[in-house]
Amino acid sequence: MSATRVFVARLAGCTVFDPAGDRVGKVRDVLVVYRTGKPPRVVGLIVEIPGKRRVFVSIGRVTSIGAGQIITTGLINVRRFEQRGGEVRVIAELFGRRVVFRATGEEATIEDVAIEEQGPGEWQVSQLFVRRPKTTASPFVKGPTTFATWNELREEQEIGEAQSAEQLIATYADLKPADLANTLLDLPRDRMIEVAEELSDDRLADVLEEMPETDQVQILAQLDDDRAADVLDQMQPDDAADLIAQLPEDRGEHLLELMEPEEAEDVRMLLRFDPETAGGLMTTEPIILSADATVAEALASIRRSELAPALAAGVCITLPPYESPTGRFLGMVHFQRMLRYPPHERLGTLLDQSLDPVGVRTSAAEVSRILASYNLVQVPVVDEQHRLLGVVTIDDVLDYLLPDDWRSIDENDELPASEQRLGSNGRRAGRGTSSPQ
Template sequence: MSTRIFVARLAGTSVFDPVGDRVGKVRDVLVVYRKDDPPSVVGLIVEIPGKRRVFLSIGRVTSISTGQIITNGLINVRRFEQRGGEVRVIAELLGRKVVFADGTGEATIEDVAIQESATGEWAVSQLFVRRPKSGASPFGKGQTTFVAWNEVREKQARGEAQSAEQLIAAYSELKPADLANTLLDLPQQRMLEVAEELPDDRLADVLEEMPESEQVQILAKLDDDRAADVLDQMQPDDAADLIAQLSDERGEHLLELMEPEEADDVRMLLSYAPDTAGGLMTTEPIIVSADATVAEGLALIRRHELAPALGAAVCVTLPPYEAPTGRFLGIVHFQRMLRYPPHVRLGTLLDPSLEPVTADTSAAEVSRILASYNLVSVPVVDEKHRLVGVVTIDDVLDYLLPDDWRSQDEDEPVKAPSDETGSIRIVNGRRGGHRTS
């Protein structure tokens, strides 16, 4: 008896070549509909090194389980492009509404099972569906059941949004940058549906990793109150960049709806030219007093939500300790903190060689300073030598890289084990006609 595999559980599963080298991880399963039979599996969407998603033909797969997938060693590294008639199970089938052929009502698809036939082909075998909740109780969910494909038919009213709950759950382990790439690969309508159902903090993290055009597109689909809540959750510099792309009228309206402290930071950043240190900086570095100890400094940089570049150093100032602070005294690199006992005062460990930049320093000069002194961040001060923010290396890279840097060149080579080791073979031919992986 062949094994039944549930697709939602395959998300993130490692893909290995015949000798056991890991070559990527599954992001989705691709199917095509057939007239009288359940949809047939044509392949997997696999993420390989470089965050590139490629198509792996089901004919190249020798084994599928919920723990691992084995290929015959042949993968086409061309970026995946969905063709007409193809449907992504996780991205497009999960959350769809169906009606039962026997007239007993409707349900929502929560998972899809695929099964291998005697001929070595894979097809959809069953759907795991949930009926609507019955009764007036606000607790609990509707009844779940397994159904064969021919026992239901799809029901999605024109213009009706498709639930994204199951897709979000399937991709819950993805880092924000990976989830952003996943959303960018979806059809436009589906991307907007998923974005609308993400929690505010998760959506904020994802927006920070997206090109500006998609950021604006998603924000346009949110009502003003929700949009303001999401902007509150974003880093001030990212929120400022996004608001700068909006009309003056909507941008000002969203700023009025934001939390006052967050809005003040964003307004300050918007006052600087985008190609200056002020336009690139973030206003939320770690700021401490000169009397703070090494133990206190290390505790602050251990915070889970802190970006690595911001955790590379702490800024020491006179009070107040929020930007714009009192007089800026200097920074202490975390590596220097690691070399001293916990009770040592940070004011005695300042880096005397690092000079701050002013808010009107050009982005080119900031880049030169970071490169010359092997830094990951540089402090920014105003005319009164008060700390107003820091420019981190990722801020500079976002500025220097082309607008479409997130879309990798399809012809860019991808590193992989060589044939001499018996590992994966790479095919870089263009897809055309039938899929050959």
């Protein structure tokens, strides 16, 4: 091993390689089991492989940890990880846990965990990095930190008491919404709800948009109505409409009444359309500008970091007003075309004359065909008066085309062959098997 003691927080996101130097995936957590009178033993890593699948890699298959990377024997089981009884995830379940110093009775909170190699393939928890309570009321000062061994502490978590989720959220602060959604879905239900409740409104909105509808409903059911409405305000209108459609009618209507009027109006409009039509698929917040706007103004509009790439691929040009439903739709100007003209060029001269909008009742299948036939990432949607209502983007169509449970597909034969890691003998190494190392 290149390191005999490492802190788990530093392992999160580290790349895992096989002996040939090919990338296997990224570390998402470390799995331990408790032992009587001894520190917890490390049993393996939870690794995210291509396809956002979380798999188990036995610690015995890890040959090197160091310099921000982990080397394995390359023999792993690609079946989706499922936590077994007695197993504890360090990042998801130990970080933020309250403990007490045995000698003094002083409380502290676990912020990091060090694991140490005891022998070939044998690792255990060696130290805890903990934070004591604050000694001042200032919100800008944190409590002092210290290191302690496992035996110097005892857990103070009472049955039914929620663990602090702050440290877990901080650890996963850099994860993309889709990755954080997968992380939450892998947690035990109570822990998932707890972490979701601690996320900011905009972060939770982004995460919910990446979850299956059943999990969205489950999390929203645990939020009070005011918080739920705030989160729905932060979601894309089409995603918010899909979620509200899954709720009991009375609660859905109540949440719409609590939402910001402009956001609620967009959602109500989307709920009127059949979900398998352009009106049901579209988002109501494309970039809309006048024909007199310049290339410079358009480029500034699509430069916003919060804008989805598919929406930033083009600008819709309409007559006033410039919020959906707009004045008459005039056409689109694509991002690539803007780059070929000077900043002062008027957008009205750059319209794509070959792209026709679709009506709100156009079938989702026809919208899919149009996007595929003309290599588009978005297509405008208009009403009978040719007013722009929104656009259907390629990600909207993919969500429609993929099976409802695409996020949770876990059978090996449904994985692309490129994602199935084989051992040198051609057999998939299963968890708990004795494949050669």
